[in-house]
Amino acid sequence: MKTVSAVTLDAIDRKMLRALQENGRISNADLARTVNLSESACLRRLRALETEGVISRYAAIINERAVGLPISVFVTVTLSSQAEAALTAFETAVATVPEVVECYLMTGGSDYLLRLVVRDVDDLERVHSHELTRIPGVTRVSSSVAMRTVVKRGALPV
Numbered sequence: 499m500k501t502v503s504a505v506t507l508d509a510i511d512r513k514m515l516r517a518l519q520e521n522g523r524i525s526n527a528d529l530a531r532t533v534n535l536s537e538s539a540c541l542r543r544l545r546a547l548e549t550e551g552v553i554s555r556y557a558a559i560i561n562e563r564a565v566g567l568p569i570s571v572f573v574t575v576t577l578s579s580q581a582e583a584a585l586t587a588f589e590t591a592v593a594t595v596p597e598v599v600e601c602y603l604m605t606g607g608s609d610y611l612l613r614l615v616v617r618d619v620d621d622l623e624r625v626h627s628h629e630l631t632r633i634p635g636v637t638r639v640s641s642s643v644a645m646r647t648v649v650k651r652g653a654l655p656v
Contacts, residue, residue, distance in 0.1 A: 502551035510535065512656045514543060515552070519653035522556050559652055567615040569643060571622055573630065574608035576638035584635045585609075591633040597625050608640070 507515070513533045517524060524532070530540035547553045562568060575592075577584055585603065592601055592612065600613040612630075616622045622641065630639050 502554075505547075505550045505552050507552070507656065511543065511547065511552075514540070514547070515656045516653070518553070519656075522558075562615050566617055569616045569618065569622065570647070571614040571616060572642045572644065573612040573614060573626075574604075574638075574640045575610040575612065575630065575636055576607075577609045577635045578637045579635060580609060588633055588635055592630075595625065595629045597621075597629075608638075 510533050514529060517529055517532045526537055526541050526544070529544070530537045533540060535543070544553075562570070575588070577588055588610065589601070589603075592598055592610070597614045597616055598612050599615055602611045603609065604611050614622070614625060616625060622643075626639060626641065630636065
């Protein structure tokens with residue numbers, strides 16, 4: 499993932515970002531009206547936010563349960579080495595596992611925190627035993643199944 503430096507945002511930029519987080523399919527005309535700009539000025543600002551990496555991509559938010567992936571599992575992974583080559587090898591390998599929807603390099607007792615989405619416990623066992631534990635350098639994998647989601651925001655507090 500590309501590293502992006504913090505960008506200075508003014509009130510209009512923030513209003514645009516809030517509107518886009520609420521509705522990523524908003525038309526430029528509607529967005530311009532929402533932030534009280536001309537359509538051309540709004541489009542210029544939007545393109546600048548994209549170019550600066552503030553907006554990295556546009557996507558649909560899929561209901562995990564509706565597509566048969568109702569279980570979220572948080573997995574901590576410990577590697578045998580924290581050398582750059584070992585971290586890179588793990589990150590490359592874990593990126594190929596489709597059930598891994600998030601992966602974070604961590605401080606503390608474990609090296610990585612993953613969030614998986616799976617169909618059921620059998621699916622979790624398959625991912626655990628046939629994918630994660632077979633990645634070279636993995637010495638420990640610990641899983642916690644989420645019983646329910648309490649807070650899950652798709653929008654940042656901009």
